[in-house]
Amino acid sequence: MxxxxxxxxxxxxxxxxxxxxxxxxxxxxxxxxxxxxxxxxxxxxxxxxxxxxxxxxxxxxxxxxxxxxxxxxxxxxxxAHQRIPFDFSRTSIALFMTEVINRSIYENYQNESLYDFLSESVVFLDQEETVLAHFPLVFLIEKSKYLGFSPEDAEGFILESDKQPFSHEELPLTLNYLQTLVVEKYQCSGKVSGFLRRKLLDHLLDFYAQQMENPSSFKSLTVIRQVME
Missing domain, CATH: 2.40.50.140 (Nucleic acid-binding proteins)
Incomplete structure (x- = not known):
């Protein structure tokens, strides 16, 4: 057919x-x-x-x-992409996105809402004004909604995880930043240290691994951490 x-x-x-x-x-x-x-x-x-x-x-x-x-x-x-193939940071994020997607869906898996989100994310990645430092985090947070394991609120990404890597001082900053990411999405204008962004990235990937029973490390992680400095 x-x-x-x-x-x-x-x-x-x-x-x-x-x-x-x-x-x-x-x-x-x-x-x-x-x-x-x-x-x-x-x-x-x-x-x-x-x-x-x-x-x-x-x-x-x-x-x-x-x-x-x-x-x-x-x-x-x-x-036609205007920036993704020609910008190292955007190319790195694109490779990270494809690795995350490949690990979370399987042959014949069909989800029109997820597809629409992914295509919109690609368009945002290609736009000049998109803040790339926040992009991988928003992508993971939003994608979890379409896969069915997103917590009800930003705090759930911390409380529902088996691991708690944030110190007593870091936790309020992390929760506030998470809430900003959830609300503002790819237009996020929050300002936190690169260290905290990378730590949150590692935590969200651990969260994904717990939900999907796929604990192996991401090949693109080293490069994507550099983009988030």
């Missing part, structure tokens, strides 16, 4: 000499793996740029039930 859908590219791996297998989180069909032949061929006709992480696409796909690898009939760029 041929279907139209929008999609967010998450990752790709090489397949044979000129092909790739790409994971795309589609709005209507969920997370799918697509085999794309000849895309790595040299020349002007190469469409490899379409399948970079966090690229937003308009797709026409062949959707076969009970089939592991699907096929794409047509792929068009929905929105």
């Amino acid at each position: 041929i279907r139209k859908t929008s999609g967010l590219v998450l990752s790709s791996i090489r397949y044979k000499d000129t092909s790739i297998i790409v994971k795309i989180f589609t709005r209507e069909l969920g997370l799918k793996s697509y085999l794309i032949n000849g895309v790595r061929s040299m020349g002007k006709g190469s469409k490899m740029a379409l399948y970079q992480p966090l690229t937003l696409l308009d797709l026409v796909v062949y959707n076969k039930e009970n089939s592991g690898l699907q096929r794409i009939s047509e792929a068009k760029l929905q929105r």
Whole structure:
């Protein structure tokens, strides 16, 4: 069956000499793996740029039930990124986002509200005025709502965790900052030290690991901590 859908590219791996297998989180069909032949061929006709992480696409796909690898009939760029591919900080955050997404959804998982949030987050990341120091924290906080394990309030991110890494002096500052992140989201203008931002990032990742039973470390964590200094 041929279907139209929008999609967010998450990752790709090489397949044979000129092909790739790409994971795309589609709005209507969920997370799918697509085999794309000849895309790595040299020349002007190469469409490899379409399948970079966090690229937003308009797709026409062949959707076969009970089939592991699907096929794409047509792929068009929905929105060209102006800053993400050319700015080290934004590229680093994009890689972090894809790693978090890949760990939290599974093949065929479908959630239109989550898709809409992710696509909006990509647009915010590409905007010049977005404050990048807060971005990974807001992304984790907001994403947990769509995955169903967000606490009822900001304080819950601390109280509902198995770990309590904040000192008596740090806790009021952290709670106040968390509340600001929850309310202001990507427009957050809160001012806290880079040390506290990084500590909160580590805590939120621990919180995710507890909820999703996935304790392994993030490969992009070292780089993303530098962005939050």
